[in-house]
Amino acid sequence: MLEVHGGTPLAGRVRVRGAKNLVSKAMVASLLGDTPSVLRGVPRIRDVEVVTGLLDVHGVSVSAGPDSGLPDGELTFDPAGASQGSIVDIDAHAGASRIPILFCGPLLHRLGQAFIPDLGGCRIGDRPIDFHLDVLRQFGATVDKTPGGIRLTAAQRLRGTKVELPYPSVGATEQVLLTAVRAEGITELKNAAMEPEIMDLVAVLQKMGAIISVDTDRVVRIEGVESMTGYTHRALPDRIEAASWASAALATGGDIVIEGAHQQDMITFLNVFRKIGGAFEVLEDGIRFSHPGGPLNSIVLETDVHPGFMTDWQQPLVVALTQATGLSIIHETVYENRFGFTDALGRMGATIQLYRECLGGTPCRFGRRNFRHSAVISGPTPLRGADIEVPDLRGGFSHLIAALAAEGTSRVRGIELINRGYEDFLDKLDGLGARVSAG
Structure with a gap:
């Protein structure tokens, strides 16, 4: 439990390292190589611990750089001893993570078998694994459901296939990439996700020997290769963490320099940040975000796949929008x-109404499915402290921002979920002048 005394503007500097949504996938990719891989910029977050444990269970040696404190966030992965882990150990290390599904392709190539435990993850919507399993079947895998999970086997080398995604899903695109690179023949993936983290994964795989071409119409073609080597790579910075701290600066009336933030990957966010009334300055070592004073502006915004406004940016920004004038x-x-x-x-004083209709002008795939997927935020409304239970990773950080912006004291429970994607966030809060204490 975290006790937060709000009302203090956050000011100072924080550093973001490698993107959570790339680092974990690059770690899995190390299984595809015949020689060790080196990944730099690795953050100290729970998801990295989970994948490290899963790699260890499968016989991959994971070691830190010269300084065990990871000053450069460097990890080395040696897959020489790769083997099938026990069901009990896999289940114990997987926890609530959904990353085990992405182990399947590399493990099938290397060992001819893989096991997936029952999967968890953040409660933010339907994330079925059926599509992943269907794709693996297309590559030639046999899928058998067991009481404790799913076992996959491949009696012979997987074969390239044609896949068309009904929606440019990041997870499904990663699955195809990690499976296709060593499959026999050519794989064609239509309607692929094109997020910066996906392109960085493509760069990792290309360093390992993969042949991947990316067309402008979201079509990716992968020519399978028989073997791959390890890689040396620095992960791109985490644009989600950067936007989260930027939203915290705006919501609290603060001024934060985010070291490591890259303008190119955040252009869409920066445009919205400026429209709301926030100020930013691109520096040599990052981006400075601040509230310049005066009222904030309401906006109309739709999340979308890249290069649209990222869904993971939405939740932290909503907190700032509770302080904007008018209806967002x-x-x-x-x-x-x-x-x-x-x-x-809402319990903290915000005025937010949810609707089933597609507000904002563009119909989407949820419009006829009875989901409350549009929000109208009326502001500005003063926030007050409250007792909060963290629901998921990004929502949890949003609650933390709200507690920091609110008058009075909040008690935030379930903060371990925030550790999944935010490195040393308590130390960073302390450095920004936040008044927080762990209970």
């Missing part, structure tokens, strides 16, 4: 159940 409309088109976190904001 947010239309969530990526996950159907991402506004559950607003219940706590």
Whole structure:
């Protein structure tokens, strides 16, 4: 439990390292190589611990750089001893993570078998694994359901295939990439996700020997290779963490320099940040975000796949929008159940109404499915301290921002979920002048 005394503007500097949504996938990719891989910029977050444990269970040696404190966030992965882990150990290390599904392709190539335990993850919408399993079947895998999970086997080398995604899903695109690179023949993936983290994964795989071409029409073609080597790579910075701290600066009336933030990957966010009334300055070592004073502006915003406004940026920014003048409309088109976190904001004094209709002007795939996926935020409304239970990773950080912006004291429970994606966030809060204490 975290006790937060709000009302203090956050000011100072924080550093972001490698993107959570790339680092974990690059770690899995190390299984595809015949020689060790080196990944730099690795953050100290729970998801990295989970994948490290899963790699260890499968016989991959994971070691830190010269300084065990990871000053450069360097990890080395040696897959020489790769083997099938026990069901009990896999289940114990997987926890609530959904990353085990992405182990399947590399493990099938290397060992001819893989096991997936029952999967968890953040409660933000439907994330079925059926599509992943169907794709693996197309590559030639046999899928057998067991009481404790799913076992996959491949009696012979996987074969390239043609896949068309009904929606440019990041997870499904990663699955195809990690499976296709060593499959026999050519794989064609249509309607692929093109997020910066996906392109960085493509860069990792290309360093390992993969042959991947990316067309402008979201078509990716992968020519399978028989073997791959390890890689040396620095992960791109975490644009989600950077936007989260930027939203915290805006919501609290603060001024934060985010070291490591890259303008190119955040252009869409920066445009919205400026429209709301926030100020930013691109520096040599990052981006400075601040509230310049005066009222904030309401906006109409729709989340979308890259290069649209990222769904993971939406939740932290909603907190800042509770302090904007007028009505803001947010239309969530990526996950159907991402506004559950607003219940706590309502108890803190925010005025937020959820709707089943596609507000904002563009119909989406959730419009006829009875999901409350549009939000109308009326502001400005003063926030007050409250007792909060963290619902998921991004919603949890949003609750933390609200507690920091609110008058009075909040008690935030379930902060371990925030550790999944935010490195040393308590130390960073302390450095920004926040008044927080762990209970």
